[in-house]
Amino acid sequence: MNHLVYIGHQGRGQQWREEFSRQRPDLVFHLGLEGSEGLESHDVRYVVAWQPPKDLIDRFPNLEVLFSLGAGVDHIDLSRMPPAVKLVRMVEPGLRQDMVEYVVWAVLSLKRQIPTYLQQQNQILWKALEGPQALRYRVGVMGLGVLGQAVFRGLQPFDVDLAGWSRTPHSLKGVKCYAGPEALADFLRDTHILVNLLPLTSATHHLVNQAFLELLPAGAVFINAGRGPQVVQQDLLDALDRGHLSHAILDVTDPEPLPASHPLWRHPSVWITPHVAGHSHPNSAAQVVLENIGRHEMGLPMAGLVDRVRGY
Numbered sequence: 026m027n028h029l030v031y032i033g034h035q036g037r038g039q040q041w042r043e044e045f046s047r048q049r050p051d052l053v054f055h056l057g058l059e060g061s062e063g064l065e066s067h068d069v070r071y072v073v074a075w076q077p078p079k080d081l082i083d084r085f086p087n088l089e090v091l092f093s094l095g096a097g098v099d100h101i102d103l104s105r106m107p108p109a110v111k112l113v114r115m116v117e118p119g120l121r122q123d124m125v126e127y128v129v130w131a132v133l134s135l136k137r138q139i140p141t142y143l144q145q146q147n148q149i150l151w152k153a154l155e156g157p158q159a160l161r162y163r164v165g166v167m168g169l170g171v172l173g174q175a176v177f178r179g180l181q182p183f184d185v186d187l188a189g190w191s192r193t194p195h196s197l198k199g200v201k202c203y204a205g206p207e208a209l210a211d212f213l214r215d216t217h218i219l220v221n222l223l224p225l226t227s228a229t230h231h232l233v234n235q236a237f238l239e240l241l242p243a244g245a246v247f248i249n250a251g252r253g254p255q256v257v258q259q260d261l262l263d264a265l266d267r268g269h270l271s272h273a274i275l276d277v278t279d280p281e282p283l284p285a286s287h288p289l290w291r292h293p294s295v296w297i298t299p300h301v302a303g304h305s306h307p308n309s310a311a312q313v314v315l316e317n318i319g320r321h322e323m324g325l326p327m328a329g330l331v332d333r334v335r336g337y
């Protein structure tokens with residue numbers, strides 16, 4: 026019999042277990058690494074995990090697929106995994122919808138100047154600002170993958186110009202698309218609200234630095250729902266302090282959690298959320314993994330298979 030080990034939140038794992046026992050009673054489901062009855066390490070073909078143990082391959086020498094509970098796989102050390110082991114990231118509708126809601130909330134808050142109105146409330150100041158209808162915004166999204174494209178669909182009903190930047194060229198209805206490092210400056214120059222939805226790779230590490238931020242128009246805002254290490258945080262702080270950036274909404278930081286003494290916590294132009302923009306939902310995520318296991322067993326390509334050379 027084939028075995029699967031789930032390594033993650035126990036409560037959500039119970040929901041995964043129910044879904045698996047209903048649909049795949051032939052697959053033995055283990056919740057957690059320790060004390061799981063009948064766990065024979067040589068029989069484990071599949072692992073579902075957010076943080077797999079470092080000795081994963083030593084423990085499970087016949088592992089065929091590692092399913093990440095996250096859409097990003099930057100925290101997984103690929104160098105320790107034999108090439109035959111497939112790595113699959115989480116592509117599922119619950120997480121996608123979470124991310125759409127988060128980015129639409131953030132963009133509309135900025136478009137409607139809510140940060141300034143909250144500051145005015147602190148000063149007991151009743152003062153209408155020039156209406157958002159009088160201003161023309163362009164929302165630029167970095168990363169035109171599963172999440173970036175879903176976010177565009179979420180933003181389409183609102184009166185904003187949309188642009189996107191990716192590694193390879195894309196053509197998306199209603200979106201001005203840019204591709205590659207050579208197009209980055211043109212993309213940033215006209216972007217008022219910048220949304221980061223890039224995977225963390227060697228090419229995107231510290232991408233958002235001083236030179237990058239200088240390319241944005243004065244008063245631009247930054248929403249980071251990608252990964253913290255993509256940003257040089259001191260350069261971001263400097264840009265906010267100088268007023269070159271007017272606001273930042275950060276769902277991810279480096280490190281996480283951000284130390285209590287870090288100036289970003291108390292910066293008047295920064296909102297922070299604790300890496301909650303998108304989480305996998307147990308039922309829909311389990312369904313996607315079940316379908317992927319079925320595809321793997323039939324020798325078909327799985328949805329969300331990570332390209333090890335690209336790193337995402």
Ligand SMILES: NC(=O)c1ccc[n+]([C@@H]2O[C@H](COP(=O)([O-])OP(=O)(O)OC[C@H]3O[C@@H](n4cnc5c(N)ncnc54)[C@H](OP(=O)(O)O)[C@@H]3O)[C@@H](O)[C@H]2O)c1
Binds near residue numbers: 120170173
């Ligand atoms: N904050 C949260 O709670 C949360 C939740 C989920 C995910 N995330 C983050 O969101 C990321 C994106 O997820 P996804 O599912 O949309 O990934 P995806 O489908 O793999 O899409 C990645 C996109 O990034 C582009 N890209 C990659 N490297 C690039 C580079 N060097 N320059 C320009 N563009 C580059 C890709 O370009 P091509 O299209 O040309 O390949 C692609 O469009 C994840 O990796 C994760 O870090 C955060």
